[in-house]
Amino acid sequence: MDYFMSVLIPMVEGLGVTLSVFAITLVASIPLGFAFTLMARSRIKIVKGFAEVYIYILRGTPLLLQLLFVYFGLPLIPGIGPFLTFNRFPAACIAFGLNYAAYFAEIFRGGLLAIDKGQYEAAKVLGLTKAQTMIRVVIPQMIRVCLPSVSNETITLVKDTALVTIIGVAEVLHYAKAAVNRDGNTFAFLVAAGIYLIINFFITLVFKKLEKKYDF
Amino acid sequence: MNQVIKVTNLNKSFEDNHVLKDISFEVNQGDVVAVIGSSGSGKSTLLRCLIDLEKADGGTITMDGQDLLRDGNFAPPAKTREIIGKMGMVFQHFNLFPHLTVRQNLELAPKIVRKQDTGAMVKHTGALLGKVGLEDKIDAMPGTLSGGEKQRVAIARALMMEPDILLFDEPTSALDPELTGEVLNVMQELAEEHMTMVVVTHEMGFARSVANKVLFMDGGIILEEGTPEAIFEHPKSERTKEFLQSITRKE
Ligand SMILES: Nc1ncnc2c1ncn2[C@@H]1O[C@H](COP(=O)(O)OP(=O)(O)OP(=O)(O)O)[C@@H](O)[C@H]1O
Ligand SMILES: [Mg+2]
Numbered sequence: 001m002d003y004f005m006s007v008l009i010p011m012v013e014g015l016g017v018t019l020s021v022f023a024i025t026l027v028a029s030i031p032l033g034f035a036f037t038l039m040a041r042s043r044i045k046i047v048k049g050f051a052e053v054y055i056y057i058l059r060g061t062p063l064l065l066q067l068l069f070v071y072f073g074l075p076l077i078p079g080i081g082p083f084l085t086f087n088r089f090p091a092a093c094i095a096f097g098l099n100y101a102a103y104f105a106e107i108f109r110g111g112l113l114a115i116d117k118g119q120y121e122a123a124k125v126l127g128l129t130k131a132q133t134m135i136r137v138v139i140p141q142m143i144r145v146c147l148p149s150v151s152n153e154t155i156t157l158v159k160d161t162a163l164v165t166i167i168g169v170a171e172v173l174h175y176a177k178a179a180v181n182r183d184g185n186t187f188a189f190l191v192a193a194g195i196y197l198i199i200n201f202f203i204t205l206v207f208k209k210l211e212k213k214y215d216f
Numbered sequence: 217m218n219q220v221i222k223v224t225n226l227n228k229s230f231e232d233n234h235v236l237k238d239i240s241f242e243v244n245q246g247d248v249v250a251v252i253g254s255s256g257s258g259k260s261t262l263l264r265c266l267i268d269l270e271k272a273d274g275g276t277i278t279m280d281g282q283d284l285l286r287d288g289n290f291a292p293p294a295k296t297r298e299i300i301g302k303m304g305m306v307f308q309h310f311n312l313f314p315h316l317t318v319r320q321n322l323e324l325a326p327k328i329v330r331k332q333d334t335g336a337m338v339k340h341t342g343a344l345l346g347k348v349g350l351e352d353k354i355d356a357m358p359g360t361l362s363g364g365e366k367q368r369v370a371i372a373r374a375l376m377m378e379p380d381i382l383l384f385d386e387p388t389s390a391l392d393p394e395l396t397g398e399v400l401n402v403m404q405e406l407a408e409e410h411m412t413m414v415v416v417t418h419e420m421g422f423a424r425s426v427a428n429k430v431l432f433m434d435g436g437i438i439l440e441e442g443t444p445e446a447i448f449e450h451p452k453s454e455r456t457k458e459f460l461q462s463i464t465r466k467e
Contacts, residue, residue, distance in 0.1 A: 121269055122311035126325035126377060127301050136324060140315045216315045216357050 007179050007188045014172040015195060021092055021161045021171065022199075026154065028097035033104025040109060051105070058102035063095070064163055070095040071167040092164040096157075103153055111146040112138065144214040151207035155200050162196075172196070218245035220381060220412055221266065226275035226285075228261055235261045236272070237436040243381070243429075246410040250423035250444070253433035254459055259416040262433070263383050266414070268300050279303075280380070304374030308386040310366040312358040318345070318369050319354045322376050330377070337376075344372040348402050364395030368402055382406065384415040400426075420463055424448050432456050 039051035058066070071091040074084035086094060115138055123133040162173040172192050179188035221243035228236040235258045243249055251259050264270040266277060266284075274288040284291055284299045291299060313321050322341045326332040345351045348368035358366055367387055374382060387403070388396040400422050407413060407426050417423060423430055423444060430447040432440040432455075440447060440456045451457045 116309075116311070118307060118309055118311035119313065121305075122307065122313070124269065125267055125300065125303070125305040126373070127297065127329040128325060132328055136328065137313055144315070214315075216359060 003187070004191070007176075007191055010175040010179070011172055011188070011191060011195065014170055014175040017089070017169060018158075018161050018171040018195075019199075021089075021096060021164055021169070022158055024093045025096040025100050025157060025161075028093070029100035029104055030150075032097065032101035034108050036101060036105035037108040037112065040105065041112070055102045055105050058099050059106065063099050063160060064166065066099055067092065067095040067163060067167060070098075088164075088167050088169045091167060092169050096160070096164075100153070100157060104150070107146050107149045107153065108142060110149070111142040114145045115141050140214075144216070147207065147211050147214060151204070151211075154203055154207070158196060158199050158203065219243070220245050220247075220280055221414070222276075222278040223266075224276040224278075226262070226265060226272050226277065228258075228265060228270060228272045235436050236265070239275070239436075239438060241431060241438060241441065243412060243414060245412055247412055247429055248407045248427045249414045249429045249431060250427035251414065251416045251431045251433060252418070252420070252423055252459070253431075253439075254462075257433040258436045259433050260385050263305075263385050263414065263416055267303050267305055267383055268296055269305075301377070302379060303381045303383060304377055304379035305383045305385070306367070306370050306374055306387050308389050310358075310363075310370045310390075312366055312370055312373070314358050316358075317354070318350070318356050318358070318361075321358065321369060322373050325373075326376050340376060344375050345369075347375075347405070348372045349398070362395060363391045364398045367391065367399045371399075371402055371406075381412045381414070384413065384417070386416055386418065388417070388419060418463065420448070420460070432459065434459070 036051045036055060039047050040055065042048045042051070070086065071088065074086070075081045077084060119137055119141070120133060123137045128136065161171060164171060165174040165177070168174075172195050176188040176192035180186060219242055221241075223242070224240045226236050226239040227234075239258075239262060241249075251262065253259055261270055265272045266279075268284065271290070272285055272288075275285060276283065276287055277285040279299050279302060282291070282295070282299050284296060290296065313324065316324060319341055322344065323337055326337050326340070327334075341354070342351065345354055348371055350365060350368055350372070353361060353365060353369070358369065361369065371382075371387075384403070388399050391399065396419065400419065403413070403415070403422070404426050415422070415427070425444075427444055430442060430444050431438050432447060432451075434455050440451065440453055447456065448460065451460060
């Protein structure tokens with residue numbers, strides 16, 4: 001029991017960092033992703049092209065590579081490098097936020113495609129503006145369509161936060177690895193696994209609730 | 217008589233498919249115009265051009281003396297909104313907002329477009345749902361309603377914006393035959409209250425007994441136009457006769 005506590009207590013500190021990376025990424029990448037969705041549907045070619053290329057690159061390369069690029073790569077760019085130098089934690093959040101925005105953009109794009117053209121037409125003949133139609137009619141229906149995929153992506157995000165240990169951010173896995181190396185047994189890995197499972201248990205619960213709420 | 221819609225030489229193509237060919241007609245205040253014709257003749261496209269869901273290529277559309285389209289030039293967006301704001305439209309597939317209750321479906325536009333105050337709006341909602349016979353469904357979700365009920369809600373929703381003109385595109389075509397009556401009854405009541413309506417329909421009974429004017433469309437033109445009597449009892453053209461025969465055979 002004492003050993004369990006000695007492994008767990010530092011990990012709780014790491015848990016705070018894990019949850020911070022998770023929460024900041026989620027809060028930043030959902031609106032950013034939706035912005036990319038709208039850009040990818042834009043009639044302005046250059047805007048549309050930019051969004052499509054962005055989504056393609058960020059989804060087509062490893063998140064780990066992107067993480068290393070933001071932390072180690074950006075500062076090395078001649079000229080602007082010094083302005084793109086971030087500490088470990090912000091670098092992790094930036095890489096994750098940008099990456100997940102691309103995934104969410106793709107999810108939302110699919111969600112919008114699922115909405116019947118008749119919904120836009122009904123809103124138009126009732127006098128709603130384009131913005132009112134988006135906010136009052138389209139987005140609520142898009143949310144319902146997207147919830148299962150968003151739920152999936154969110155669970156993946158929890159697990160992906162473990163990657164930030166590579167640039168030295170002291171999250172759950174960072175402490176687990178330290179304990180395993182120090183004590184020569186795998187117990188700390190099991191504790192870490194338990195922590196991720198508990199987080200995802202609550203996330204699944206929240207999305208079940210949301211899906212019920214958006215079940216019309 | 218007060219003219220509310222005047223269409224002159226309206227043309228519309230989808231790529232090289234010339235769908236509306238020099239269409240001209242007029243609608244007077246209180247008219248119930250039935251637009252009939254075979255599939256693909258351009259009925260829906262015509263209706264959709266009137267309310268800016270399709271952009272015509274040429275011609276003139278005047279509503280209540282204001283030009284939505286003048287010789288192929290569109291009114292500016294703000295003017296267009298104002299002009300089409302005088303019309304309501306009822307669709308074949310209802311297009312209710314599935315995430316909103318019946319009440320919210322009715323009240324969404326008055327609330328956010330008209331910024332109407334709640335007291336007056338709530339009364340209006342109750343009155344219109346009463347009119348279509350659905351007071352008890354006020355808190356229902358659209359998904360729980362029958363097709364006929366959905367279409368009656370859609371009519372009430374259009375009426376909430378107090379339109380001068382109501383457009384219907386095959387309002388009963390998606391319904392089971394036994395549910396068309398309840399929708400047609402509501403439409404007949406509106407006609408009796410002198411609501412101006414343009415109705416694309418395959419319901420010849422409705423066209424004959426409720427409309428005061430019938431347009432028969434064929435291949436993108438209005439081939440024949442007249443009172444129901446003239447069209448149904450004394451059709452002039454062979455095509456009209458053929459169409460009426462084929463449709464009565466089906467019925
Ligand atoms: N959005 C569109 N894009 C391309 N072609 C279209 C479009 N809408 C209609 N058409 C074509 O225009 C022609 C007229 O169609 P429209 O829907 O107006 O006919 P309709 O008389 O309403 O027929 P129905 O009785 O089947 O509803 C058809 O050939 C159709 O394929
Ligand atoms: Mg049609």
